[in-house]
Amino acid sequence: MSTTANERKIGDVILDLQNISLSFGGVKALTDISFNVREHEIRAIIGPNGAGKSSMLNVINGVYHPQKGKISFRGKERRSMNPHDAASHGIARTFQNIALFKGMSALDNIMTGRNTMMKSNFLSHAFYWGPAQKEELEHRRKVEEVIDFLEIQHIRKKQVGRLPYGLQKRVELGRALAAEPKLLLLDEPMAGMNVEEKQDMCRFILDVNDQFGTTIVLIEHDMGVVMDISDRVVVLDYGKKIGDGDPQEVRSNPEVIKAYLGTQH
Numbered sequence: 001m002s003t004t005a006n007e008r009k010i011g012d013v014i015l016d017l018q019n020i021s022l023s024f025g026g027v028k029a030l031t032d033i034s035f036n037v038r039e040h041e042i043r044a045i046i047g048p049n050g051a052g053k054s055s056m057l058n059v060i061n062g063v064y065h066p067q068k069g070k071i072s073f074r075g076k077e078r079r080s081m082n083p084h085d086a087a088s089h090g091i092a093r094t095f096q097n098i099a100l101f102k103g104m105s106a107l108d109n110i111m112t113g114r115n116t117m118m119k120s121n122f123l124s125h126a127f128y129w130g131p132a133q134k135e136e137l138e139h140r141r142k143v144e145e146v147i148d149f150l151e152i153q154h155i156r157k158k159q160v161g162r163l164p165y166g167l168q169k170r171v172e173l174g175r176a177l178a179a180e181p182k183l184l185l186l187d188e189p190m191a192g193m194n195v196e197e198k199q200d201m202c203r204f205i206l207d208v209n210d211q212f213g214t215t216i217v218l219i220e221h222d223m224g225v226v227m228d229i230s231d232r233v234v235v236l237d238y239g240k241k242i243g244d245g246d247p248q249e250v251r252s253n254p255e256v257i258k259a260y261l262g263t264q265h
């Protein structure tokens with residue numbers, strides 16, 4: 001799998017984080033962290049529990065606003081942005097704990113991924129029925145495409161809360177993909193999965209990256225997965241960056257071995 005990753009064409013920097021610091025009261029979640037993400041790459045963030053990985057994703061998609069630092073996305077510099085802006089600029093994500101509407105069908109959940117793109121509102125539906133209907137059809141077409149891609153046709157009408165865990169994770173990925181993101185943020189997409197579910201998820205992540213050219217930032221605990229599918233890895237520990245490089249470099253970095261690879265998680 002790693003050969004596929006290396007053969008792909010990695011582009012220019014699409015996301016650049018400079019000297020990001022974030023604290024909650026007295027807790028320093030992130031201290032002076034800088035790294036970048038290149039277009040089309042799969043960039044992993046690893047580190048022990050509490051290292052600041054999820055906080056980092058929350059900074060990237062505007063849920064948390066860092067006290068210090070700068071973020072550039074697709075050439076535009078900003079201190080912070082809100083999640084809605086992030087979504088409309090092409091950033092989509094999945095969460096460490098699945099965040100889906102459990103009572104709704106897989107199809108309807110994936111449809112919510114189109115929300116930020118829906119131009120028509122109640123009024124335009126009332127007065128301009130034609131264009132609104134055309135737009136609706138286009139959204140449905142895209143959603144069906146995602147469903148085919150993720151091979152979940154058989155569960156499209158099923159209530160999400162009743163699906164096995166691995167499939168719920170896949171639906172959540174579907175919702176993120178429905179937004180046609182430039183940058184996809186995945187917070188532990190394989191946590192809690194069995195081996196077969198993990199293999200499926202790995203394949204989908206690689207296919208998304210390969211077929212749509214989507215840039216991916218991935219938090220993952222399974223070191224085998226990280227080493228296999230990522231182009232570059234950034235390592236956090238107690239909110240500080242202790243390693244950054246390709247999987248080989250990171251694996252042989254003594255500080256990383258001490259902090260992370262040598263211990264169980």
Ligand SMILES: Nc1ncnc2c1ncn2[C@@H]1O[C@H](COP(=O)(O)OP(=O)(O)O)[C@@H](O)[C@H]1O
Nearest residue numbers: 024027028029048049050051052053054055056
């Ligand atoms: N909303 C929050 N309020 C207070 N502390 C938080 C919040 N989010 C994260 N933290 C703290 O920031 C640190 C990093 O957490 P997190 O980013 O979730 O780590 P990771 O995802 O690497 O396990 C932890 O000490 C955590 O308790």
Ligand SMILES: [Mg+2]
Nearest residue numbers: 053054055096
């Ligand atoms: Mg986390």
